[in-house]
Amino acid sequence: MFVYADNAATTAMSKAAIDAMTPAMHQLYGNPSSLHQKGREANYALMDARETVARCLNAQPREIYFTGCGTESDNWAITEGARLGAEQGKRHIISDPIEHHAVLHTLAKLEKQGFEVTYLPVHEDGVVRLEDLAAAIRPDTCLVTIMFSNNEIGTVQPIREIGALCRERGVLFHTDAVQAVGHLPIDVAADNIDMLSLSGHKFHAPKGVGALYCKKSVPIRNFIEGGAQERGRRGGTEAIPAILAMAAAMKDSCEHMEENMARVSAMRDKLIDGLSKIPRSRCNGSPDHRAPGLVSFCFEGIEGESLLLRLDLAGICASSGSACTSGSLDPSHVLLALGMPHEIAHGSLRLSLSEYNTMEEVDYILQQVPEVVRTLRQMSPVWSRMLETMEDPYQ
Ligand SMILES: *Cc1c(COP(=O)(O)O)cnc(C)c1O
Numbered sequence: 001m002f003v004y005a006d007n008a009a010t011t012a013m014s015k016a017a018i019d020a021m022t023p024a025m026h027q028l029y030g031n032p033s034s035l036h037q038k039g040r041e042a043n044y045a046l047m048d049a050r051e052t053v054a055r056c057l058n059a060q061p062r063e064i065y066f067t068g069c070g071t072e073s074d075n076w077a078i079t080e081g082a083r084l085g086a087e088q089g090k091r092h093i094i095s096d097p098i099e100h101h102a103v104l105h106t107l108a109k110l111e112k113q114g115f116e117v118t119y120l121p122v123h124e125d126g127v128v129r130l131e132d133l134a135a136a137i138r139p140d141t142c143l144v145t146i147m148f149s150n151n152e153i154g155t156v157q158p159i160r161e162i163g164a165l166c167r168e169r170g171v172l173f174h175t176d177a178v179q180a181v182g183h184l185p186i187d188v189a190a191d192n193i194d195m196l197s198l199s200g201h202k203f204h205a206p207k208g209v210g211a212l213y214c215k216k217s218v219p220i221r222n223f224i225e226g227g228a229q230e231r232g233r234r235g236g237t238e239a240i241p242a243i244l245a246m247a248a249a250m251k252d253s254c255e256h257m258e259e260n261m262a263r264v265s266a267m268r269d270k271l272i273d274g275l276s277k278i279p280r281s282r283c284n285g286s287p288d289h290r291a292p293g294l295v296s297f298c299f300e301g302i303e304g305e306s307l308l309l310r311l312d313l314a315g316i317c318a319s320s321g322s323a324c325t326s327g328s329l330d331p332s333h334v335l336l337a338l339g340m341p342h343e344i345a346h347g348s349l350r351l352s353l354s355e356y357n358t359m360e361e362v363d364y365i366l367q368q369v370p371e372v373v374r375t376l377r378q379m380s381p382v383w384s385r386m387l388e389t390m391e392d393p394y395q
Helices: 014-028 035-058 070-087 101-112 131-138 161-167 240-255 257-276 303-311 333-337 359-379 379-385
Strands: 062-067 093-094 117-119 139-147 172-178 193-200 210-214 281-283 294-299 348-352
Touching: 014 240, 035 062, 035 210, 035 240, 062 070, 062 333, 070 139, 070 172, 070 193, 070 210, 093 101, 101 117, 117 379, 131 161, 161 172, 172 240, 240 257, 257 294, 257 359, 303 348, 303 359
Parallel strands: 093 117, 093 139, 139 172, 172 193
Antiparallel strands: 062 210, 193 210, 281 294, 294 348
């Protein structure tokens, strides 16, 4: 059996996305900035796509800027949020330690430029507390950037309340919603969001296209230098086929949100139940505030890497944490921020589902993972050392 359970790293393209992209690649090759009919044709399609994306977020079309990826959107929003603050003499930013590196590395760069960043604790469940945020906001705070839902442990933050607090205190609020768009209902107006980053390939659109929502009252400037595209704020000829595919995928996801959420979270819950039966295992993240498709576990006494290799041989595509840190031997910064010891954080497994997965696949995972964990433990020196001080749970 083959099971793709790494949807937080990237997703397969949907039929809706491919059906929108294919004719665009054949016919819509005009440059939307050109004044002739081929240009106009592309420009109309671009306007349609912008309207679709805006509608899914309850934003206005002119508040949507297409970008090259989620990383670019994050870099842009945070850099501009900081610049706008600095213009008013405000150089304090608030975030948290379990953000994606697109956010954390941008913040690190700003810290080198003299900004001060407060990282709110996320506690053992990975959730930011409103009272911690309220206490951290200062007169010189210019920006709060907190992700909508986490890509490693799936915790969903209280975004609407965070947004309300920021608005009340006059602080700009950006959220990295790359893991949330297409999977959770989002309403930028009701959720009090000023800036929001999204990326197509996390909801069945192609890789290499994203967007930034920026509320029209926020006077952001361009992040990269170039032409007059995107109302002068994001130069570079628009990737029409990819943008149309992203709009189609977003519309498709938003129209089927309720049923997809129900189906995917039922599979997630079954996985969590089943994996919890493995001795010395723990489910990471909050049980209550969790994205529909995300399951993250730690198994004591084994290495996440060897677990992944064995699962791969069994046809299961999973991950140990974020795709961006796999390949390095450091344990995930997210698991460490939850207060997990290094040796346990090493034995982590992330399974991320989408509506393309099935219950049969979940059953197959539940048959394979406990066996692989047991086999690896039999070979693990760490596990045998643990057996000196505890009863063997497999006896
Ligand atoms: C994938 C991801 C990103 C980066 O998006 P790209 O389009 O791959 O650049 C940023 N933030 C989160 C939470 C992500 O999961």
